[in-house]
Amino acid sequence: MKQASLENKIVWFLYPLPLLCLLTLWYFYTLDSKEHQFIFSSPAQVWQTFLRLTYSGELLRNAAVTVFEASIGFILGTISGAALGLSLWASRIVARLSKPYIVAAGAIPIFALAPIIIVWFGIGIVSKVALAFIATFVVAIGQAYQGAVTVEPKYLRLMQVFGATKMQTFRTVIVPSSLIWVINAMKLNIGLALLGAFIGEFISAEQGLGKMIVSASGTYDMATVYVGVVALVVISLLLTSLVDLSERRLLRWKR
Amino acid sequence: MVTEIADALSVAALSFAYVKEHKRQSIISDLNLNVRQGELISILGASGCGKTTLLNLIAGLIEPQGGAITISGSKKGQAVGYIFQEDALLPWRTVGSNLRLAAELRHELQDSIEADLQEYLKSFHLTADIVKKYPGELSGGMRQRVSIIQSLLFKPELILLDEPFSALDFYTKLRLESEFYSLIKKQNKAAILVTHDIDEAIAISDRVLIMDRAGKFSNEFIVDLKEREPEDVRGTTEFATYFHQIWSALKSNIAFEGI
Numbered sequence: 001m002k003q004a005s006l007e008n009k010i011v012w013f014l015y016p017l018p019l020l021c022l023l024t025l026w027y028f029y030t031l032d033s034k035e036h037q038f039i040f041s042s043p044a045q046v047w048q049t050f051l052r053l054t055y056s057g058e059l060l061r062n063a064a065v066t067v068f069e070a071s072i073g074f075i076l077g078t079i080s081g082a083a084l085g086l087s088l089w090a091s092r093i094v095a096r097l098s099k100p101y102i103v104a105a106g107a108i109p110i111f112a113l114a115p116i117i118i119v120w121f122g123i124g125i126v127s128k129v130a131l132a133f134i135a136t137f138v139v140a141i142g143q144a145y146q147g148a149v150t151v152e153p154k155y156l157r158l159m160q161v162f163g164a165t166k167m168q169t170f171r172t173v174i175v176p177s178s179l180i181w182v183i184n185a186m187k188l189n190i191g192l193a194l195l196g197a198f199i200g201e202f203i204s205a206e207q208g209l210g211k212m213i214v215s216a217s218g219t220y221d222m223a224t225v226y227v228g229v230v231a232l233v234v235i236s237l238l239l240t241s242l243v244d245l246s247e248r249r250l251l252r253w254k255r
Numbered sequence: 256m257v258t259e260i261a262d263a264l265s266v267a268a269l270s271f272a273y274v275k276e277h278k279r280q281s282i283i284s285d286l287n288l289n290v291r292q293g294e295l296i297s298i299l300g301a302s303g304c305g306k307t308t309l310l311n312l313i314a315g316l317i318e319p320q321g322g323a324i325t326i327s328g329s330k331k332g333q334a335v336g337y338i339f340q341e342d343a344l345l346p347w348r349t350v351g352s353n354l355r356l357a358a359e360l361r362h363e364l365q366d367s368i369e370a371d372l373q374e375y376l377k378s379f380h381l382t383a384d385i386v387k388k389y390p391g392e393l394s395g396g397m398r399q400r401v402s403i404i405q406s407l408l409f410k411p412e413l414i415l416l417d418e419p420f421s422a423l424d425f426y427t428k429l430r431l432e433s434e435f436y437s438l439i440k441k442q443n444k445a446a447i448l449v450t451h452d453i454d455e456a457i458a459i460s461d462r463v464l465i466m467d468r469a470g471k472f473s474n475e476f477i478v479d480l481k482e483r484e485p486e487d488v489r490g491t492t493e494f495a496t497y498f499h500q501i502w503s504a505l506k507s508n509i510a511f512e513g514i
Binding site (some may be wrong): 049154155157158159161162163164168172173177189227251253254 | 314316335336337339341343345346347348356357359360361371388391409
């Protein structure tokens with residue numbers, strides 16, 4: 001117990017070390033070279049840009065748009081995908097018929113769909129939500145269905161012995177035992193939802209972090225590009241910790 | 256005056272075969288079995304001879320190709336409790352929620368089983384606070400006790416047990432056999448135990464049947480012991496005699512099958 005606690009302290013203490021090393025290397029590499037600063041920017045420039053974008057409200061406004069698009073797409077895609085994936089358990093024939101379509105849908109790169117979606121839904125928020133939805137939907141179907149069909153047979157046998165109906169078995173066994181798969185889908189989908197929203201903004205948008213990064217890279221403003229990238233990383237980490245929190249609550253029996 | 260004891264289970268001319276790669280492999284053929292109310296029988300036999308298949312047929316988990324199964328006048332699969340080798344407690348539900356599962360599925364009022372639940376917990380030496388725990392927090396022996404109680408709360412006419420004590424340590428196994436035997440006799444339930452353990456079969460059965468590879472019962476032993484506490488019975492001369500008889504029959508059965 002004590003050893004584990006000491007190990008935790010060491011790990012927490014060492015966490016920032018690689019980042020500090022990287023920042024130091026970056027700082028010295030760009031310290032006296034205008035050319036290096038132009039290509040790589042510098043920690044000081046990035047920090048100043050971050051402060052400027054924060055005080056002007058530009059960073060928060062763009063981040064809020066991206067978070068909104070990604071979150072709505074994530075919620076709609078994950079919930080409807082998981083519901084559909086779980087319900088495929090009810091009919092093996094429908095599941096078999098759906099499989100090639102699901103596999104095919106999963107194989108399409110979201111980047112290839114983005115122009116079509118923007119044509120259909122315009123350059124506003126709706127097209128980004130749609131892209132985040134599509135990016136997460138297929139993963140949620142696949143994970144939830146896998147969870148539903150890999151339920152331990154002993155639980156199904158118990159329900160059969162108790163004379164449970166198919167709906168009772170679905171509610172009592174299939175849904176709760178597949179929850180771990182759905183949560184895994186949620187973890188994968190955070191990155192995919194952000195990617196969907198980002199690609200939409202990257203191609204054509206009025207606001208959002210993708211738009212901010214594209215505009216900045218067009219003028220070789222690398223400091224703003226880095227601020228945008230770091231903002232995406234922070235958003236992804238925050239959303240992941242929200243999913244972790246849900247996991248701890250929903251799967252408390254596993255502790 | 257002779258009082259006729261009703262059959263809790265009646266199996267007549269039962270047959271079952273698996274079809275694998277267009278080949279029909281007979282598992283059970285023309286099998287007959289009657290189990291009286293309050294009777295506990297054990298079935299011994301080589302692995303793969305069809306013991307578990309028979310239990311699955313009686314529980315209604317699989318359909319027979321021929322014959323009839325009648326459980327206390329009702330159709331098969333009804334009012335049958337089934338305790339598996341490995342417990343099937345749902346890990347995401349607390350023990351209490353697992354124990355109330357059968358009542359929940361039958362839309363029975365939860366209060367109606369509460370008194371029985373507390374009584375069973377006492378009979379199996381489990382504390383009342385166990386209901387708040389998750390199955391993953393319990394030992395193997397405790398989980399199997401909870402499984403037995405879960406099955407009893409289903410109020411079955413007949414209890415099927417598929418090697419339920421085989422994964423437990425020796426002392427836990429003896430205690431659980433004893434607790435189970437006392438409760439079954441007190442409640443006058445019928446039970447069928449499938450096991451590989453001759454000791455266990457003699458200790459808690461009124462009758463021991465040996466199943467052969469043809470899916471039929473080749474031998475039957477009526478077990479009439481003076482001492483019935485499974486913890487003490489193993490040291491008696493009577494027990495040794497039964498063991499010798501059953502082992503001889505089982506040995507010749509296995510030898511006959513060329514194993």
